[in-house]
Amino acid sequence: MARTPRTTSGSMPLSELLISKESRAMASFAVRDLDEMLRFPPRRYVTPAPLRSLREVQDGEEVSAIVTVGSIRDRSMRSRRGHLLEVEVSDGSDTLELVFFLSHAGQVEWHRARMGQGGTILVRGTAHRDQRRGRFQIAHPEYEPVDDTPAARAQALRPRPVYPLKKNIAQATMRSATAVGLENAKLLRRPVPPEVLAARGLPALEDAVRLLHDPADLDEARRGRDVLAFEEAFVLQAIFAERRARDERTPAPALRADGPLQGEFDARLPFALTAGQITVGEEIAERIAREHPTSVLLQGDVGSGKTVVALRAMLRAVDSGHQAVLLAPTEVLAEQHHRTITALLGDLAGAGRLDGHADATRVRLLTGSQRTADRRETLLDVTSGAAGIVIGTHALLTETVEFAALGLVVIDEQHRFGVDHRRRLRAKGPEGRSPHVVVMTATPIPRTAALATVGDLDVLSLRESPGHRRGVTSFAVHESLPAWERRMWERAGEEISEGRQVFVVCPRIDEDEEVPEGEEPARGVLATAERLARRPELGGARIGVLHGRMSAEEKQETMARVLDGRLDVLVATTVIEVGVDVPNASVMIVLDAELFGVSQLHQLRGRVGRGEHPGLAFLDTRAVPGSEASRRLETIAGATDGFELAEKDLAHRGAGDLVGEEQSGLQRTLRHLDLRRDAELVEQAREDAFALLEQDPELTDHPALAAAIADRLRHADPDVERS
Ligand code: ADP
Ligand code: MG
Numbered sequence: 001m002a003r004t005p006r007t008t009s010g011s012m013p014l015s016e017l018l019i020s021k022e023s024r025a026m027a028s029f030a031v032r033d034l035d036e037m038l039r040f041p042p043r044r045y046v047t048p049a050p051l052r053s054l055r056e057v058q059d060g061e062e063v064s065a066i067v068t069v070g071s072i073r074d075r076s077m078r079s080r081r082g083h084l085l086e087v088e089v090s091d092g093s094d095t096l097e098l099v100f101f102l103s104h105a106g107q108v109e110w111h112r113a114r115m116g117q118g119g120t121i122l123v124r125g126t127a128h129r130d131q132r133r134g135r136f137q138i139a140h141p142e143y144e145p146v147d148d149t150p151a152a153r154a155q156a157l158r159p160r161p162v163y164p165l166k167k168n169i170a171q172a173t174m175r176s177a178t179a180v181g182l183e184n185a186k187l188l189r190r191p192v193p194p195e196v197l198a199a200r201g202l203p204a205l206e207d208a209v210r211l212l213h214d215p216a217d218l219d220e221a222r223r224g225r226d227v228l229a230f231e232e233a234f235v236l237q238a239i240f241a242e243r244r245a246r247d248e249r250t251p252a253p254a255l256r257a258d259g260p261l262q263g264e265f266d267a268r269l270p271f272a273l274t275a276g277q278i279t280v281g282e283e284i285a286e287r288i289a290r291e292h293p294t295s296v297l298l299q300g301d302v303g304s305g306k307t308v309v310a311l312r313a314m315l316r317a318v319d320s321g322h323q324a325v326l327l328a329p330t331e332v333l334a335e336q337h338h339r340t341i342t343a344l345l346g347d348l349a350g351a352g353r354l355d356g357h358a359d360a361t362r363v364r365l366l367t368g369s370q371r372t373a374d375r376r377e378t379l380l381d382v383t384s385g386a387a388g389i390v391i392g393t394h395a396l397l398t399e400t401v402e403f404a405a406l407g408l409v410v411i412d413e414q415h416r417f418g419v420d421h422r423r424r425l426r427a428k429g430p431e432g433r434s435p436h437v438v439v440m441t442a443t444p445i446p447r448t449a450a451l452a453t454v455g456d457l458d459v460l461s462l463r464e465s466p467g468h469r470r471g472v473t474s475f476a477v478h479e480s481l482p483a484w485e486r487r488m489w490e491r492a493g494e495e496i497s498e499g500r501q502v503f504v505v506c507p508r509i510d511e512d513e514e515v516p517e518g519e520e521p522a523r524g525v526l527a528t529a530e531r532l533a534r535r536p537e538l539g540g541a542r543i544g545v546l547h548g549r550m551s552a553e554e555k556q557e558t559m560a561r562v563l564d565g566r567l568d569v570l571v572a573t574t575v576i577e578v579g580v581d582v583p584n585a586s587v588m589i590v591l592d593a594e595l596f597g598v599s600q601l602h603q604l605r606g607r608v609g610r611g612e613h614p615g616l617a618f619l620d621t622r623a624v625p626g627s628e629a630s631r632r633l634e635t636i637a638g639a640t641d642g643f644e645l646a647e648k649d650l651a652h653r654g655a656g657d658l659v660g661e662e663q664s665g666l667q668r669t670l671r672h673l674d675l676r677r678d679a680e681l682v683e684q685a686r687e688d689a690f691a692l693l694e695q696d697p698e699l700t701d702h703p704a705l706a707a708a709i710a711d712r713l714r715h716a717d718p719d720v721e722r723s
Pocket of ligand 2: 306307412
């Protein structure tokens with residue numbers, strides 16, 4: 001008895017399809033229409049125990065059996081209010097008692113009617129031997145009326161979906177709601193054209209949802225899921241294909257010039273470029289020479305030399321009569337980039353100065369905490385075009401900054417920037433033209449995750465590190481083993497006496513004073529600095545602190561003291577996570593390491609071993625040796641390369657914090673797709689979605705796909721939509 005809907009336009013609201021108890025249950029998961037409901041995945045399946053005869057039943061065993069209802073007795077309970085319903089059932093081989101404790105007489109009536117004397121039911125539950133009467137009972141079994149036919153027996157063995165539940169919602173309600181939905185599956189929207197699914201050998205959507213919610217076996221459930229996973233990947237890839245198609249219609253400055261700054265700069269480099277830097281440099285040069293904006297994700301481990309690659313591309317922009325901007329996530333980093341880039345360029349950055357080179361340009365720094373006069377001067381250079389290279393923080397994104405001819409945007413550490421930032425910068429190009437964008441990240445993303453998350457970017461990788469880097473050896477250190485702890489501080493002391501420097505990172509600035517009995521607070525920067533001053537192993541070391549409550553000047557002053565060697569130990573929060581380059585630092589100690597994310601820890605240890613001295617990283621933890629947290633730290637300590645770590649981390653728990661804010665928004669909308677296992681589906685969906693967008697760039701013939709894209713973007717993040 002299908003409850004028939006009143007309307008067939010758009011997606012069917014559940015309120016028109018279901019009884020209110022069912023639609024309320026679905027609404028508690030924010031599932032409001034037919035399309036969402038049939039895509040709402042079961043959490044798992046229960047496979048019924050094989051049907052058996054009652055004679056074989058053992059104490060404590062899961063039982064499924066088809067039985068005939070015998071006598072039904074109910075009586076009020078003396079000890080507490082309510083009714084006891086006892087039903088004797090039999091299958092010819094033996095008998096069994098079903099017992100229900102019910103609070104209302106109405107429930108008694110309901111069960112009596114449902115079972116019917118002499119009726120046949122399929123019953124499931126756990127059998128226990130009733131000690132007094134020496135026979136088997138099942139308390140509160142699941143049961144349903146059935147016919148005792150081969151078909152009914154097959155039906156009884158089907159796996160049953162188990163949906164997540166919230167308070168006061170019964171599994172049966174979720175199941176009955178979904179069953180009504182399945183009767184109306186022909187009304188589903190089809191974002192993936194049926195012929196695309198067919199060509200991939202996948203079942204049609206109506207069949208897929210039935211396989212997912214009412215499979216004959218677990219293999220069917222998986223085949224149903226595959227279609228929904230494919231659909232998710234397809235919609236996502238269509239978004240990327242659409243963005244790329246839009247870029248193909250947008251003009252960009254073609255940055256093609258081949259000199260003179262680039263040649264002068266290469267000649268001046270104090271080292272030889274690695275083969276990877278050269279190849280990736282050529283690939284970027286080829287892309288930014290195009291007449292449409294390109295978006296590149298440049299990934300390379302910490303210290304792989306991305307900045308030089310980016311700088312060479314920026315010089316190409318300047319040579320081509322345009323400007324380039326480099327955006328950093330923090331002021332400390334922006335200042336550091338400004339310092340190193342100015343130093344690397346030497347007289348090539350000296351335009352307008354007596355000692356400037358004839359072809360020189362100007363490099364300008366723009367940050368939020370700059371003095372007004374400096375800022376005004378910088379802005380003038382940006383607007384006039386005198387500054388070929390501009391380096392800054394988010395402050396650069398404000399409306400007041402206008403570039404004379406912005407050709408290239410480089411974003412360092414993609415983690416902290418969303419698509420929205422990219423879009424705002426895109427709007428800063430000259431005369432309706434969009435600048436090219438290069439995003440740099442030190443957290444490599446495995447290929448499938450990259451396709452599924454930043455599929456609108458071309459991914460280029462720097463896989464080798466310049467030879468001078470001595471690398472980092474990492475250890476997990478358990479505080480429960482005091483000898484190791486002591487050894488760790490001794491090693492730090494030894495490095496300091498060799499003239500090198502030590503970073504100590506804490507999860508907090510202050511330590512909580514009130515923590516539950518028996519627990520210790522997460523380590524704070526300030527208290528740690530005081531404790532370290534008393535540690536004998538660090539006798540006499542000069543200790544400084546760095547954290548987010550300090551003013552920009554205080555931070556600058558501290559970093560300057562670190563850089564020129566006036567501090568031996570810097571105790572900091574993760575403000576030093578990203579990009580800080582102190583070649584003389586050789587030890588990184590992370591306290592309460594279990595509180596940090598994988599990519600964070602990898603970033604942190606990348607802060608040492610950057611110069612001629614090998615680095616040591618200690619991941620210090622209170623986690624119990626052998627625990628999950630401790631094993632995770634050991635995995636990190638054992639993996640040296642970010643690419644390897646990214647793969648391991650993905651295998652461990654999904655794309656997680658490998659991807660930035662925009663990406664995680666889109667990720668949240670993935671319910672069926674598993675980036676660890678669905679590599680092939682993602683590749684196929686990408687191929688098909690890009691082919692479709694090629695045929696129908698405006699999606700005029702594919703309104704269901706257009707609607708699904710709009711939906712997906714709305715759910716992911718209101719900012720993601722590019723107008
Ligand atoms: P990333 O940004 O990828 O972490 P950087 O660009 O900051 O790495 O480079 C790390 C250090 O290595 C810098 O001091 C840089 O000058 C140096 N460097 C870059 N390329 C080379 C190279 N080919 N040979 C030697 N040193 C290099
Ligand atoms: Mg860097």
